[in-house]
Amino acid sequence: MFRVGSAHAAxxxxxxxxxxxxELGGALARCYSRDGVRxxxxxxxxxxxxxxxDACRALGAIVETRSLDIEDVAAAVAAAVEEDTAAPFDLVLLVSGLGDTRPTGEQVEPAELVARLGTVNFTAPAAMGxxxxxxxxxxxxxxxxxxxxxxxxxALPFAAAYSGTKAGLARFADALRLNVRPYGVSVTLVSPxxxxTEAGRQTHDGRAFAMAPDLVAKRIEQAVRRKQAHLILPWPFVLLRAFDRLLPAVLRDRLLLSLTPPG
Incomplete structure (x- = not known):
């Protein structure tokens, strides 16, 4: 479905x-909704x-919607280019993604899962970007x-596909940022x-440092305005990243394996 909203406003x-x-995509949509924004x-x-x-229209935005599975990468790229031709985008937020872990009872993640996460978490957003x-x-x-x-x-042993595809996206975003910076285009990587979210609460109650989607959206909006290259949130994850880098490989491996549920 592609629904075109009212176009009478500037x-x-x-x-x-x-x-x-x-939930995050919806929060970002509401965050950016105001008079004159398409x-x-x-x-x-x-x-x-x-x-x-409807919520975004109530806030004054002009809204179009599209239902499209980005696993069809060629169709997703074609649709994005078509829309950009009709009304050039000033800002693109590539939020779609899948999170999954090794199924209970399996020793390794199924090949089909790895392929799907590779497409949704890396290939599609990278190609569209x-x-x-x-x-x-x-x-x-x-x-x-x-x-x-x-x-x-x-390197999460129980979520190799998820951590791996997100790592690939991070490197791609950083390289693309350097590529287009001379042309006045900014690229921001967000690493939450x-x-x-509701889905997260169903699997893990009371996750430490969990942030509300609306707060995450606001922080992203601020980072975009600053043309910030990389936003990591909440702040404890900045420390965890540094800890992973500084820890000797043998100790890091032991720690990661201790977090891994049995197959």
Whole structure:
């Protein structure tokens, strides 16, 4: 479904948010909603996407929605380019992603899971980011945001696909940032720890340092305005990243293995 909102208001900025039917994507959509802002919201959950779109319209935004599975990378890139041609994006927030761990009773993550996370967490956002960054560079303006994970800093044996794909996205975002910076385009990588979502609460109650999606969205908005290269939040995960780097490899391996549930 591609729904076009009212176009009578003057457009101050045009923003694409993928994963907008999720809690963080929805929070970002609301955070950026104001008079004159045009939002293109992509999501898989049509009911949640429609509700978030209505909330954004109530805040004054002009809203379009699209239901598209980004596992079809070619279709996702084509749709993004089509929309950017019709109304050039000033800001793109690539929020879509999947989190998963090794299934109970399995010794290694299934190949199908690794392939799926590779597509959704790395290939699709990287391809979309590259396509849109090139178009922004030709316009000499624009900003891109990639939502990574603090898990990218650690070799998690029980979540090799998740931590690995987020690590790949982090390196890609940093390289792309350097590539397009001379053309007036900024790239921000966001590496959150635990976000207080409904799905997270169902699997892990009372996660330490979990942040509300609305607060995370506000911090991201501030980082984008500052053209910040990398946002890690909450602050304890900055220390955990430094600890992982400084710890001797033998001790680090023992620590990570001690966190690993039995297969």
């Amino acid at each position: 457009v101050a900025s045009c923003i694409l948010i993928t994963g907008a039917s999720g 939002l293109s919201l992509w999501g898989r959950d049509l009911g949640r996407l429609a509700a978030i779109a 590259a396509a849109l960054a090139g178009r922004m560079a030709s316009r000499r303006r624009g900003a891109l945001v990639f939502i990574g994970s603090a898990a990218a800093f650690h 720890g635990f976000i207080d």
